[in-house]
Amino acid sequence: MRPIGVFDSGVGGLTVVKELIHQLPHEDIVYFGDTARVPYGIKSRETVIRFSIENILFLLKQDVKLICVACNTASSFALPVIKNHFKVPIVGVISPGVREAVYATQNKRIGVIGTKGTIKSRTYEIEINQLEPEVKVTAVACPLFVPFVEEGWLSGDVVLDVARTYLKPLKDARVDTVILGCTHYPLLRPVIKQVLGENVTLIDSAKQVAVEVKKILGSENILNTKGKGKHSFYVSDNPEWFSGLAERFLGNSLKKKKKAVSG
Amino acid sequence: MRPIGVFDSGVGGLTVVKELIHQLPHEDIVYFGDTARVPYGIKSRETVIRFSIENILFLLKQDVKLICVACNTASSFALPVIKNHFKVPIVGVISPGVREAVYATQNKRIGVIGTKGTIKSRTYEIEINQLEPEVKVTAVACPLFVPFVEEGWLSGDVVLDVARTYLKPLKDARVDTVILGCTHYPLLRPVIKQVLGENVTLIDSAKQVAVEVKKILGSENILNTKGKGKHSFYVSDNPEWFSGLAERFLGNSLKKKKKAVSG
Numbered sequence: 001m002r003p004i005g006v007f008d009s010g011v012g013g014l015t016v017v018k019e020l021i022h023q024l025p026h027e028d029i030v031y032f033g034d035t036a037r038v039p040y041g042i043k044s045r046e047t048v049i050r051f052s053i054e055n056i057l058f059l060l061k062q063d064v065k066l067i068c069v070a071c072n073t074a075s076s077f078a079l080p081v082i083k084n085h086f087k088v089p090i091v092g093v094i095s096p097g098v099r100e101a102v103y104a105t106q107n108k109r110i111g112v113i114g115t116k117g118t119i120k121s122r123t124y125e126i127e128i129n130q131l132e133p134e135v136k137v138t139a140v141a142c143p144l145f146v147p148f149v150e151e152g153w154l155s156g157d158v159v160l161d162v163a164r165t166y167l168k169p170l171k172d173a174r175v176d177t178v179i180l181g182c183t184h185y186p187l188l189r190p191v192i193k194q195v196l197g198e199n200v201t202l203i204d205s206a207k208q209v210a211v212e213v214k215k216i217l218g219s220e221n222i223l224n225t226k227g228k229g230k231h232s233f234y235v236s237d238n239p240e241w242f243s244g245l246a247e248r249f250l251g252n253s254l255k256k257k258k259k260a261v262s263g
Numbered sequence: 264m265r266p267i268g269v270f271d272s273g274v275g276g277l278t279v280v281k282e283l284i285h286q287l288p289h290e291d292i293v294y295f296g297d298t299a300r301v302p303y304g305i306k307s308r309e310t311v312i313r314f315s316i317e318n319i320l321f322l323l324k325q326d327v328k329l330i331c332v333a334c335n336t337a338s339s340f341a342l343p344v345i346k347n348h349f350k351v352p353i354v355g356v357i358s359p360g361v362r363e364a365v366y367a368t369q370n371k372r373i374g375v376i377g378t379k380g381t382i383k384s385r386t387y388e389i390e391i392n393q394l395e396p397e398v399k400v401t402a403v404a405c406p407l408f409v410p411f412v413e414e415g416w417l418s419g420d421v422v423l424d425v426a427r428t429y430l431k432p433l434k435d436a437r438v439d440t441v442i443l444g445c446t447h448y449p450l451l452r453p454v455i456k457q458v459l460g461e462n463v464t465l466i467d468s469a470k471q472v473a474v475e476v477k478k479i480l481g482s483e484n485i486l487n488t489k490g491k492g493k494h495s496f497y498v499s500d501n502p503e504w505f506s507g508l509a510e511r512f513l514g515n516s517l518k519k520k521k522k523a524v525s526g
Contacts, residue, residue: 035306036300036306036310037299037300038305042301042413042501042504043298043299043500043501044500044501044504046500047299047500047501143410143413143414144407144410144411144414144416147406147407147410148407150305150406151406151407153407157424158421158424158425158428161420161421161424162421237306237307237309237310238305238306238307238310241305241307
């Protein structure tokens with residue numbers, strides 16, 4: 001009966017929550033968004049690790065049975081360091097996306113887009129090449145994408161121009177698969193698709209993360225199979241800002257369920 | 264011989280430091296940029312006040328003789344609350360800009376642009392109308408300007424398009440004076456000028472802030488008049504990121520003097 005814990009630097013991790021709710025409708029979920037210190041993507045490795053540990057300790061106080069790090073920057077910097085420190089299973093967003101991308105690519109050229117922190121960490125490249133050394137990885141940071149999503153600029157000439165600039169190295173490298181390595185980016189999927197073309201496969205790791213969470217809960221015999229899951233949302237600042245954005249990330253179906261409490 | 268303390272959420276306050284160095288060349292300056300928690304512009308009043316108090320306590324440990332709050336969001340939210348709690352004189356960036364704008368306007372229509380926090384606080388409108396009740400104020404938030412400046416997108420079609428969208432209410436209101444109510448915005452002056460036209464006066468409060476600091480130091484007999492001032496820069500995270508941006512804000516003249524230390 002214990003809940004699944006999910007944390008993110010802010011609101012982006014809700015794209016993962018949406019998929020968890022879809023695939024695991026019987027599970028309770030506790031979400032923590034660190035809106036007082038958002039964004040993580042421009043911050044140093046040491047600071048992101050410290051913030052991640054603090055967020056995990058908050059979720060452990062909520063007696064969670066598994067923790068999902070629904071933030072690519074935190075998964076890149078912190079997960080390799082902290083994963084083995086805790087008894088509770090911890091699932092990040094990198095490995096599930098990597099597995100799906102390596103499975104999807106035909107020409108062995110994968111693109112990765114993410115925050116500055118995620119790209120600088122080189123975690124995606126390292127994990128892809130551990131799984132499949134022959135894959136050529138082209139990784140680019142798209143730092144303006146997060147502010148665009150948070151401001152609701154999801155289409156139009158301005159965003160398209162910025163996307164064309166950022167994604168040019170991926171087009172030049174003729175990748176056939178691109179990992180959306182930041183939980184905000186699925187909201188820009190139409191623009192990214194328009195720039196890269198219909199033939200490029202876009203990987204959003206949220207689905208695979210939920211698959212992995214389900215597998216772990218099943219193997220440890222702690223999967224809920226009855227009842228309707230309850231969902232609680234905590235933030236470290238600005239519940240109004242979070243609530244306003246939450247609809248964009250979760251879709252309207254959850255409008256009435258969400259609750260934002262300063263954590 | 265005690266230094267002047269300056270703090271900002273990150274790097275934007277360096278536009279104020281540049282002006283302090285120019286007008287007060289004999290003063291030592293200690294700068295603190297809260298890069299671990301940047302940006303403040305999207306955060307709540309309570310959180311910005313808490314962060315501001317923590318920054319002031321850090322600067323007091325450096326034995327500063329005056330504190331300059333070189334961040335519009337912190338000045339808007341925190342200054343009215345905290346100003347009288349401390350013995351040390353505290354100067355914000357709002358009042359100096361307000362005085363200059365009220366002095367400059369001919370048609371009594373002033374525009375204000377700033378972060379979401381600054382605009383939401385209504386501090387500029389309130390201070391302008393306290394000084395001159397007849398002035399009509401049009402205030403708009405320009406949340407994408409800060410990420411554009413920090414990413415170095417200071418000109419070009421994309422920024423121009425965004426500026427046209429944001430500044431339309433100011434054009435419609437036929438303001439003749441606009442306060443650049445965020446320390447990042449002076450770097451976008453050419454674009455803003457291009458959109459608003461040559462006849463609109465842009466107010467950058469940095470100059471007036473330095474005038475006010477000088478006046479206070481003079482009246483309290485703690486103005487340094489000899490020697491070359493030393494300048495120290497502290498950040499709460501990511502000194503490399505700060506150093507990279509610092510040149511853009513300070514200009515090349517200070518290249519060799521700056522030092523970034525995790526505080």
